[in-house]
Amino acid sequence: MSNSDYYVRAYVDGDETSLLSLFEQYYGSYAGFVPRTLQEWLWFCKLHPFIGPEGILVACKGKEIVGYAAIGIMSQGNGFQIYELCYDPSYDGELIVSNLLKRIEQFVNEKGGSHVNLYPPSDDALVRKVCDELGFIQYPHEEVVIAIILDIAKLVEHIIEGKGGEWKLGDETFFIRLKDVPLPSNIISIRWSDGKFSFSNRSVTDEPGVLVDTDFPTLSRLILGGESVPNAMLKSKLAIKPFWKIRKGIGLISLLCLREPWYIPRRGISQ
Amino acid sequence: MEKKNYRIRTYTDDDWEKSLDMILSHKPDLNFTMEYWDWRNRLSPHFDLSLVFVADENGNVIACGHAQVWDFKINRSQTIRGGLDTEVFVHREYRRRGIATEIRSFMKNNLRERGAILLIGPTLAKIYPRAQRWPDRPAFEIPDHLYHKTAYTKNLDCAALKEKVSTINNILNEHSEIRNELMKLNLTIFLRLKGYPPFVLEASQGEVSIKEGEPVEKPNVVVTASKELSSSTKMLTLMKMFFTGDVKVSGLLLNSNSLLEFYRILKKVSSYTVQKEH
Numbered sequence: 064m065s066n067s068d069y070y071v072r073a074y075v076d077g078d079e080t081s082l083l084s085l086f087e088q089y090y091g092s093y094a095g096f097v098p099r100t101l102q103e104w105l106w107f108c109k110l111h112p113f114i115g116p117e118g119i120l121v122a123c124k125g126k127e128i129v130g131y132a133a134i135g136i137m138s139q140g141n142g143f144q145i146y147e148l149c150y151d152p153s154y155d156g157e158l159i160v161s162n163l164l165k166r167i168e169q170f171v172n173e174k175g176g177s178h179v180n181l182y183p184p185s186d187d188a189l190v191r192k193v194c195d196e197l198g199f200i201q202y203p204h205e206e207v208v209i210a211i212i213l214d215i216a217k218l219v220e221h222i223i224e225g226k227g228g229e230w231k232l233g234d235e236t237f238f239i240r241l242k243d244v245p246l247p248s249n250i251i252s253i254r255w256s257d258g259k260f261s262f263s264n265r266s267v268t269d270e271p272g273v274l275v276d277t278d279f280p281t282l283s284r285l286i287l288g289g290e291s292v293p294n295a296m297l298k299s300k301l302a303i304k305p306f307w308k309i310r311k312g313i314g315l316i317s318l319l320c321l322r323e324p325w326y327i328p329r330r331g332i333s334q
Numbered sequence: 335m336e337k338k339n340y341r342i343r344t345y346t347d348d349d350w351e352k353s354l355d356m357i358l359s360h361k362p363d364l365n366f367t368m369e370y371w372d373w374r375n376r377l378s379p380h381f382d383l384s385l386v387f388v389a390d391e392n393g394n395v396i397a398c399g400h401a402q403v404w405d406f407k408i409n410r411s412q413t414i415r416g417g418l419d420t421e422v423f424v425h426r427e428y429r430r431r432g433i434a435t436e437i438r439s440f441m442k443n444n445l446r447e448r449g450a451i452l453l454i455g456p457t458l459a460k461i462y463p464r465a466q467r468w469p470d471r472p473a474f475e476i477p478d479h480l481y482h483k484t485a486y487t488k489n490l491d492c493a494a495l496k497e498k499v500s501t502i503n504n505i506l507n508e509h510s511e512i513r514n515e516l517m518k519l520n521l522t523i524f525l526r527l528k529g530y531p532p533f534v535l536e537a538s539q540g541e542v543s544i545k546e547g548e549p550v551e552k553p554n555v556v557v558t559a560s561k562e563l564s565s566s567t568k569m570l571t572l573m574k575m576f577f578t579g580d581v582k583v584s585g586l587l588l589n590s591n592s593l594l595e596f597y598r599i600l601k602k603v604s605s606y607t608v609q610k611e612h
């Protein structure tokens with residue numbers, strides 16, 4: 064098949080299952096992927112008043128659907144935004160993305176839009192290369208995604224429940240004491256015994272084997288990756304007692320760290 | 335202390351239009367419509383009416399906020415329940431009275447009751463340092479999140495540049511001394527800049543003008559940039575780009591003095607623009 068077999072067409076009813084599987088295939092290659100249901104896909108793309116069926120452009124090779132883009136106006140101004148851009152990497156990704164972006168430019172021109180924005184995952188070198196070739200310019204994005212921890216004890220429990228199997232430091236009882244949190248929720252107690260762990264509050268737990276003394280913001284930063292253990296210790300924001308169990312304390316905090324990328328479902332408004 | 339005349343309550347269908355009116359009244363530049371609002375909320379698969387709150391003052395909606403519960407992947411193997419997309423709108427006249435904080439507090443309690451462990455939402459980068467110091471619960475940037483890491487844009491017309499040129503001319507009108515300096519110049523520059531369609535910039539008779547497309551007559555200078563070039567590009571960066579071939583300029587030797595003079599005038603004008611913005 065030649066390059067001329069690749070083309071872009073408008074969305075038609077019935078495409079959604081293939082487009083959803085493309086979405087899963089494309090974003091599934093990134094860490095922290097959350098599968099979308101068909102209902103969610105339809106809500107986000109087809110029912111979106113800024114996108115609608117008209118804003119869904121489908122890239123094909125012959126009869127195969129190999130990519131798609133969802134484009135619509137931005138929540139502010141006269142610009143357009145590419146809300147989603149997916150392609151099947153087993154085909155000629157560069158050609159698919161390039162065809163889609165060229166068609167999008169045409170689409171935006173027809174609609175009288177002044178500019179078009181795209182927010183690809185930063186580690187997709189192919190999309191970045193094509194953007195560069197087609198005269199897109201990179202600009203600093205001023206939005207950050209933040210998290211407020213609503214329940215730190217539950218978060219700690221949740222992480223340990225999932226990652227506790229990685230614990231290799233033997234049986235131990237830990238207290239994480241948060242100086243700035245009012246009693247009685249200022250202590251999170253974790254007990255490891257025979258490869259199993261349990262959580263309890265202080266009143267029913269023995270004296271701790273390891274006491275991790277810190278505060279809420281520091282523990283949050285340690286979990287979310289905004290702070291390292293040595294730095295927190297140097298700043299006197301974290302202390303592990305007794306000092307000969309420091310290795311176990313650091314082991315616990317390392318277990319709590321979420322170093323892998325987090326997946327944030329796409330918002331309705333990105334600007 | 336001002337008496338509190340409002341109460342926070344959960345949302346009812348009657349509040350639909352009132353909320354939208356309130357939001358539009360202080361954010362008129364948003365492309366919000368009833369249809370959009372409907373999609374965002376009622377049509378969303380994650381919509382939960384009991385997570386929408388309004389501040390009601392004698393039947394008028396003076397603030398509203400909403401959240402949705404989603405299950406997030408926090409790493410490859412774990413999913414966590416969190417609240418997403420919390421937005422609180424407060425009518426301009428009712429701000430700085432703690433209404434947003436009160437609505438947020440209602441929201442957080444309700445999210446906790448639904449098993450949410452995190453509250454996740456985007457915010458402006460400039461607000462982030464402040465968010466870290468929120469007294470009740472500081473907020474932290476989520477590291478390495480998947481989206482919004484790289485942002486690309488391409489201008490399909492010169493509307494943004496035309497606006498800038500119009501500002502320049504306004505400043506020139508206000509400052510006759512700069513205008514007089516520009517009067518001495520007669521320069522046509524054809525620019526092919528990355529991220530913009532080709533355009534012609536002209537300095538003549540003390541005014542700056544911009545025209546989209548190819549020049550009708552032969553320009554004095556032609557600038558082609560294969561890398562991003564903007565008004566904020568520093569002279570040193572510009573020189574580097576020139577020597578690496580990222581910026582090509584023809585007609586430079588014949589017009590170097592005029593170009594430098596034009597650059598100097600534009601810098602002077604831009605300092606007034608910055609002053610104005612401040």
